[in-house]
Amino acid sequence: MSLVEGRSVDPLLTVSGLRKVYEGAGRRVEAVRDLSFTVGAGEFVCLVGPSGCGKTTLLKCVGGLLRPTAGEVRLGGGPVTAPPPGMAVVFQEYGRSLFPWMRVGRNVELPLRQKGLGGERRRELVADALGSVGLADAADAYPWQLSGGMQQRVAIARALAYEPDVLLMDEPFAAVDAQTRADLEDLVRGLWRERGVTVLFVTHDIDEAVYLGQRVIVLSSSPTVVQEELAVDLPVERDQLHTRVAPRFAELRTRVYEQVQAAKRGAAPVEDAGARTYPPR
Amino acid sequence: MRGAGAALGAAGLAAFLALGEAVPRLGLVKEEYLPPTSRIAGALGREAADGAFWTALGDTLTGWALGLALAVGAGVAAGVVISVVPYLREATASTVEFLRPIPSVALIPLAVLLYGTGLRSVLLLVVYASFWQVLVQVLYGARDVDPVAEETARSYGLGAWARVRHVLWPTALPYVMTGVRLAAAVALILAVTAELVIGAPGLGARIAVAQASQAVPEMYALVVVTGLLGLLINVGARAVERRALSWHRSVRGEVAV
Numbered sequence: 001m002s003l004v005e006g007r008s009v010d011p012l013l014t015v016s017g018l019r020k021v022y023e024g025a026g027r028r029v030e031a032v033r034d035l036s037f038t039v040g041a042g043e044f045v046c047l048v049g050p051s052g053c054g055k056t057t058l059l060k061c062v063g064g065l066l067r068p069t070a071g072e073v074r075l076g077g078g079p080v081t082a083p084p085p086g087m088a089v090v091f092q093e094y095g096r097s098l099f100p101w102m103r104v105g106r107n108v109e110l111p112l113r114q115k116g117l118g119g120e121r122r123r124e125l126v127a128d129a130l131g132s133v134g135l136a137d138a139a140d141a142y143p144w145q146l147s148g149g150m151q152q153r154v155a156i157a158r159a160l161a162y163e164p165d166v167l168l169m170d171e172p173f174a175a176v177d178a179q180t181r182a183d184l185e186d187l188v189r190g191l192w193r194e195r196g197v198t199v200l201f202v203t204h205d206i207d208e209a210v211y212l213g214q215r216v217i218v219l220s221s222s223p224t225v226v227q228e229e230l231a232v233d234l235p236v237e238r239d240q241l242h243t244r245v246a247p248r249f250a251e252l253r254t255r256v257y258e259q260v261q262a263a264k265r266g267a268a269p270v271e272d273a274g275a276r277t278y279p280p281r
Numbered sequence: 282m283r284g285a286g287a288a289l290g291a292a293g294l295a296a297f298l299a300l301g302e303a304v305p306r307l308g309l310v311k312e313e314y315l316p317p318t319s320r321i322a323g324a325l326g327r328e329a330a331d332g333a334f335w336t337a338l339g340d341t342l343t344g345w346a347l348g349l350a351l352a353v354g355a356g357v358a359a360g361v362v363i364s365v366v367p368y369l370r371e372a373t374a375s376t377v378e379f380l381r382p383i384p385s386v387a388l389i390p391l392a393v394l395l396y397g398t399g400l401r402s403v404l405l406l407v408v409y410a411s412f413w414q415v416l417v418q419v420l421y422g423a424r425d426v427d428p429v430a431e432e433t434a435r436s437y438g439l440g441a442w443a444r445v446r447h448v449l450w451p452t453a454l455p456y457v458m459t460g461v462r463l464a465a466a467v468a469l470i471l472a473v474t475a476e477l478v479i480g481a482p483g484l485g486a487r488i489a490v491a492q493a494s495q496a497v498p499e500m501y502a503l504v505v506v507t508g509l510l511g512l513l514i515n516v517g518a519r520a521v522e523r524r525a526l527s528w529h530r531s532v533r534g535e536v537a538v
Binding site: 060063064065083087088091093096099110142162 | 433437438439443447451529
């Protein structure tokens with residue numbers, strides 16, 4: 001169980017003892033050594049770590065796209081061995097993740113067809129999802145006719161329409177400009193609050209992790225372990241203007257920054273009485 | 282720009298036809314071997330009025346279309362299976378590379394042995410030549426599948442068949458279209474060759490008859506018809522390609538974002 005803003009929630013997603021070793025052509029790379037953490041139902045958790053720390057490997061294992069060498073991922077009690085129906089992934093490379101040969105509406109609808117939903121229900125979900133990312137009018141456009149930020153909105157809409165229990169986001173805003181990025185951050189946080197979906201958000205951006213998450217998990221450099229877990233005790237109502245200049249925001253981002261720097265050096269977690277931390281389990 | 286290009290093209294063609302008229306008339310080559318353009322045009326007119334010509338044209342087009350359809354169907358099916366089944370690509374690569382360069386015309390004796398001088402002989406040659414064009418393009422196209430698109434499809438629970446249909450096929454389609462266009466041209470060459478050499482009914486056989494009976498202008502007229510056929514097939518294939526790939530960056534052009 002993890003503590004979230006004073007109340008305890010049951011873990012929905014459990015990662016225990018996860019290890020991934022890539023073997024190939026006489027080379028053996030240990031990307032992830034020993035990772036354990038949980039994400040409670042309805043929680044917004046950010047994973048942050050130095051670049052090349054195996055974040056993407058971790059996310060692929062969680063999403064059932066990659067088989068771990070050891071350890072396991074459990075979603076709602078069952079082990080994850082293939083992409084589970086209760087999970088949707090938003091990738092960083094929106095331009096490659098959306099299918100250019102399908103119009104926006106069809107892109108969003110395709111996973112729903114695979115789920116076997118009826119036409120009426122599919123239309124409802126597509127319209128609702130596109131509406132909630134502010135692209136109600138874009139259904140008939142091709143993805144490549146839209147700007148980068150709009151394309152990533154489409155990818156988010158596709159994930160929402162799928163009605164997942166857990167939304168995995170793999171550095172989703174790393175490829176968009178700063179202003180679009182701020183808009184998309186607020187969009188995702190708004191959707192999370194509105195829909196009660198559980199979000200696991202991978203990023204290399206410390207400010208983004210602190211701004212978005214209820215909890216930040218700092219990963220060490222590869223081979224990856226959990227460097228530290230940190231609860232973000234900022235108010236639920238956040239906005240780009242005030243939250244980012246709040247003294248508590250600065251404290252938290254400093255704390256995370258120190259941990260990421262320590263992780264780069266391969267050092268043990270930095271002790272700081274000011275932040276409520278959870279040692280790695 | 283487009284209009285000027287078309288005008289230049291028409292002028293070039295007119296000059297070429299005029300040259301064809303002038304060279305034999307000036308006695309630079311013997312008229313028996315190269316009749317002037319006007320006589321070839323006259324022969325073409327007589328052919329068009331002859332029912333047997335249209336039957337021959339129909340025979341050639343039947344062999345071409347059937348053969349192409351079989352080759353495309355088989356090439357696409359084989360290409361997708363080889364791409365999807367693990368290790369099959371590696372296992373078949375050397376065999377494909379061995380069979381592909383065999384010239385189809387080298388199979389003429391085999392075709393005659395098996396099927397005599399009928400349509401099936403033509404089909405054997407046409408299918409053999411066109412099949413590899415399609416197969417190789419499908420294999421290349423399937424290798425072009427974006428890993429991110431593939432992972433997206435898997436993460437949304439698309440099964441093997443759905444991934445073939447919604448990811449592999451659209452990715453491979455530009456390659457397939459190129460393969461079909463090449464195969465269409467090769468199929469026509471092989472159809473006419475088979476008729477010419479084996480004597481299967483069609484334009485090729487009619488060319489052979491015209492040559493044997495010293496009807497030189499008619500022979501040229503029939504050659505012109507095969508050239509026009511090739512031109513029409515290429516134009517048609519490109520039109521189909523553009524329609525099917527309107528979403529593809531090679532067709533859609535620059536988009537203002």
